[in-house]
Amino acid sequence: MGRRCSWRRRALVAAGLGAVLLLLCALRPAFENTALGSIWLRGEKKSPLQLLYDLDQGPLSALAEVHRQRRDLLRRACSRHTRRQRLLQPEDLRHVLVDDAHGLLYCYVPKVACTNWKRVLLVLSGRARGDPRAIPAHEAHAPGRLRSLADFSPSEVNRRLRAYLAVLFVREPFERLASAYRNKLARPYSATFQRRYGARIVRRLRPGAQPEALTRGHDVRFAEFLAYLLDPRTRRDEPFNEHWERAHALCHPCRLRYDIVGKFETLAEDAAFVLGLVGAPDLRFPAPPRPRAVPARDLAARLFQDISPFYQRRLFDLYKMDFLLFNYSAPSYLRLR
């Protein structure tokens, strides 16, 4: 497929989203994007998105080929597994962070190195200087430090969706879940978070709970956490907390077009690939902290051991779209039949 065609297809996808998002925005002609270079820094420099599509035209490096395949797989999985979906609202774009200086959109999924990505984005967008590692986590997460697509008017959203390189990072869903359980409930960084969700889980799911557990929520078992996730009341009251919400529900990969599907499992290479396209190859993506005593993969296997096949199946169903869209296979420790 020629370059013009890719651009045209992208423009059509964006136009489709525009119609969904806005309903009123007049559709722009598909050829508008051929003039993108002049919009982008007045043609002085190629945008990361143009660089990616240039790469796609030539002989692909191994890494570029991996990313092309992931993109294709996502697109195929979307057309196979999604039905008519509700309209996207601006609020749905809250997780898509914007770097106007480089033409980058990054959808953050908690428990997938998102603190480090936010640090990098702060540096890229000029809101912080120096080494991203030096930025304290609470600053990286401070509300309003980084702008999200939800902060823009529909026409500004559409312009960015058309012209910017859109990236998301995902992770094996149950590893992510195990990591969220460990970090947020079992051995939390924040007692406040633990109290808020832990106490709620105990109150709802543990008959005859001790008063201490009811106020502190400090001893939620994995099975109770899963029961909470599967309890229909949970999502009736409010959406899942972002730490356990499915990546597809945070980033809408079948509605928005992502150019790069990064994976936690290959974080360093994928991050370097993105930073290369963005024109910041010297910016080092922070290395993960020292390895954990129990890696999340083993933790997930261990935690799921005590869960009945019935619950395992239901939980797999709950997270199935993340497995399918991002090409993760069902973990071998599950007893699905």
Ligand SMILES: *[C@@H]1O[C@H](CO)[C@@H](O)[C@H](O)[C@H]1NC(C)=O
């Ligand atoms: C999907 O996963 C399989 C099995 O791990 C792997 O062989 C294949 O290359 C992956 N495909 C893509 C597009 O990532």
